[in-house]
Amino acid sequence: MKKGTDWRYRVSNREAIMGTVLAILNFIWWYAFAYGLGGRPIKEYTYIFGFPAWFFYSCIMGFVVFTILVWIMVKFFFKEVPFELDETSDKEEGDAQ
Amino acid sequence: MNWDVILPLAIFLILVFLVGIYTSRHIKSGPSFLQDYFLAGRELGGFVLAMTMVATYGSASSFIGGPGAAYQLGLGWVLLAMAQLVTGYFTLAVLGKKFAIVARKINAVTLIDFLKARYESKWVVILSALSIVVFLFSAMAAQWVGGGRLIESFTGVSYTTALFIFSASVLVYVIAGGFRAVVITDAIQGVVMVIGTVIILAGTIIAGGGIENIMSELRAENPNLITPYGSDLSLTPLYVSSFWILVGVGVVGLPQISVRAMSYRNAKAMHRAMIIGTFVVGFIMLGMHLAGVFGRVVLPGIEVPDKVMPLLALEVLPGWLAGIVLAAPLAAVMSTVDSVLLLVSSAIIKDVYINYIKPDAEEQFVKKLSFGITAVVGLSVFAMAINPPDLLIWLNLFAFGGLEAAFIWPIVLGLYWKRGNANGAIASLIVGVGSYMFLHLNYPNLWGMHTVVLPILLSLIAYIVGSFTKGVRPHTNTF
Numbered sequence: 045m046k047k048g049t050d051w052r053y054r055v056s057n058r059e060a061i062m063g064t065v066l067a068i069l070n071f072i073w074w075y076a077f078a079y080g081l082g083g084r085p086i087k088e089y090t091y092i093f094g095f096p097a098w099f100f101y102s103c104i105m106g107f108v109v110f111t112i113l114v115w116i117m118v119k120f121f122f123k124e125v126p127f128e129l130d131e132t133s134d135k136e137e138g139d140a141q
Numbered sequence: 142m143n144w145d146v147i148l149p150l151a152i153f154l155i156l157v158f159l160v161g162i163y164t165s166r167h168i169k170s171g172p173s174f175l176q177d178y179f180l181a182g183r184e185l186g187g188f189v190l191a192m193t194m195v196a197t198y199g200s201a202s203s204f205i206g207g208p209g210a211a212y213q214l215g216l217g218w219v220l221l222a223m224a225q226l227v228t229g230y231f232t233l234a235v236l237g238k239k240f241a242i243v244a245r246k247i248n249a250v251t252l253i254d255f256l257k258a259r260y261e262s263k264w265v266v267i268l269s270a271l272s273i274v275v276f277l278f279s280a281m282a283a284q285w286v287g288g289g290r291l292i293e294s295f296t297g298v299s300y301t302t303a304l305f306i307f308s309a310s311v312l313v314y315v316i317a318g319g320f321r322a323v324v325i326t327d328a329i330q331g332v333v334m335v336i337g338t339v340i341i342l343a344g345t346i347i348a349g350g351g352i353e354n355i356m357s358e359l360r361a362e363n364p365n366l367i368t369p370y371g372s373d374l375s376l377t378p379l380y381v382s383s384f385w386i387l388v389g390v391g392v393v394g395l396p397q398i399s400v401r402a403m404s405y406r407n408a409k410a411m412h413r414a415m416i417i418g419t420f421v422v423g424f425i426m427l428g429m430h431l432a433g434v435f436g437r438v439v440l441p442g443i444e445v446p447d448k449v450m451p452l453l454a455l456e457v458l459p460g461w462l463a464g465i466v467l468a469a470p471l472a473a474v475m476s477t478v479d480s481v482l483l484l485v486s487s488a489i490i491k492d493v494y495i496n497y498i499k500p501d502a503e504e505q506f507v508k509k510l511s512f513g514i515t516a517v518v519g520l521s522v523f524a525m526a527i528n529p530p531d532l533l534i535w536l537n538l539f540a541f542g543g544l545e546a547a548f549i550w551p552i553v554l555g556l557y558w559k560r561g562n563a564n565g566a567i568a569s570l571i572v573g574v575g576s577y578m579f580l581h582l583n584y585p586n587l588w589g590m591h592t593v594v595l596p597i598l599l600s601l602i603a604y605i606v607g608s609f610t611k612g613v614r615p616h617t618n619t620f
Contacts, residue, residue, distance in 0.1 A: 056239035063234020082369040094352030107423040114230045114419045124408040
């Protein structure tokens with residue numbers, strides 16, 4: 045039998061890495077805008093739609109941008125794989141469903 | 142009594158109740174009973190999956206404690222809450238296809254089934270079952286207190302009566318319908334949460350005279366309310382960032398979340414769930430916490446943070462609409478509790494009883510036992526919640542942190558690191574839970590971070606060191 049060479053695992057590993065990278069980018073975006081713009085003296089704050097700029101970019105735009113990035117990642121880079129392969133069930137469990 | 146508030150709520154409760162009864166008819170008897178009762182036969186579609194993850198994860202703290210904290214601390218707390226955006230996609234991307242494939246291969250129904258097959262160790266199973274039962278039990282108690290207080294606050298009935306109404310409705314649909322009832326009611330509850338968020342946010346903005354006006358009033362009251370640092374400057378960047386571990390990426394280690402990764406129908410469902418889940422988590426967290434901040438302008442001087450949301454809804458909305466909105470936190474609480482309840486009973490029945498006490502138990506008996514244990518666990522939580530401990534949000538986070546420290550590495554490295562073995566998993570479980578409890582009690586927020594950060598690092602080290610010890614060979618057959 046194949047040991048750890050199941051091609052679906054390679055797909056899964058790659059996607060787990062992509063998800064992790066996106067999470068890191070998300071953190072950087074969130075942190076950089078929040079403390080980059082929000083760390084200034086309050087008198088120097090600028091406002092967008094009434095929100096302080098740091099909040100608008102970090103929380104509101106961050107939410108919009110990363111939802112779109114997740115959509116792009118899933119649509120274009122994630123692969124559909126079958127969860128059940130017929131060849132694997134020839135051993136042990138005959139799956140009584 | 143405020144009947145126009147109570148009526149929509151009552152309708153909501155009855156609806157949820159009916160779904161439970163309805164889905165109970167779908168439970169198959171025969172060999173697939175356990176899979177069906179505890180995993181809905183692995184056939185969740187994308188929308189239901191996204192909603193059940195969000196609803197399970199979005200608990201009383203997102204709707205009650207969180208907005209209350211935002212009310213007190215300002216935009217800095219909303220920033221902190223937005224760390225949760227990542228849970229919508231990170232959890233599913235990491236557990237991903239591999240967890241689903243493996244779970245099917247080994248016929249796993251619970252998280253512990255997975256750990257058992259991966260590590261082939263009795264101690265891993267026992268320690269995991271123990272942590273699930275202990276931590277989730279206390280998490281549940283906190284949530285039930287939240288549910289009871291919520292009903293109490295807007296119906297005016299006594300706390301005990303409120304708790305009884307809440308417990309009865311949850312117990313009926315969970316016991317009768319199992320996981321399928323849980324996820325379908327979760328989906329309804331998720332939708333209610335989204336609608337509730339829109340209404341309360343819009344109502345608060347209107348009542349506050351627009352965002353610009355609200356912001357300038359907040360600035361006039363205390364300029365720190367509109368900084369990332371919190372009204373009392375207590376929110377340091379390091380502390381806020383550490384919530385990325387607790388409520389963001391660490392959520393992978395929560396059993397009630399990871400078990401859902403066994404239940405999707407196919408890859409497409411998982412993909413859709415990632416997109417929908419990210420949007421819904423972000424939307425609810427942003428909306429509810431912002432409403433909490435804005436509420437400070439609309440209703441100044443609320444002393445008990447947990448009451449901010451209910452009071453705000455009653456203030457800014459007409460009664461019937463307030464009823465719908467207040468169904469949202471109730472939905473959040475119920476949908477967290479129902480999953481956890483099922484998880485605790487599955488740990489007892491499937492992981493302990495069938496594994497070690499009576500592996501050849503008869504199908505009919507297991508079925509009765511499943512209903513019975515679920516009921517007993519539910520009733521004991523009810524008993525615990527009658528005399529509630531304070532500080533809902535912290536009790537809840539205590540359980541979160543403990544479970545994350547215990548399970549994150551045995552799950553994630555169990556999936557992706559071949560060398561990981563039973564010694565590593567056991568070390569990781571013990572060090573994770575032990576150091577979390579020790580630090581939480583003795584040195585909370587060490588070096589200005591949330592307590593969870595260090596135990597997660599320590600349990601990682603323990604896992605790696607444990608896995609390199611001799612005696613147990615890495616196990617690679619199934620994975």
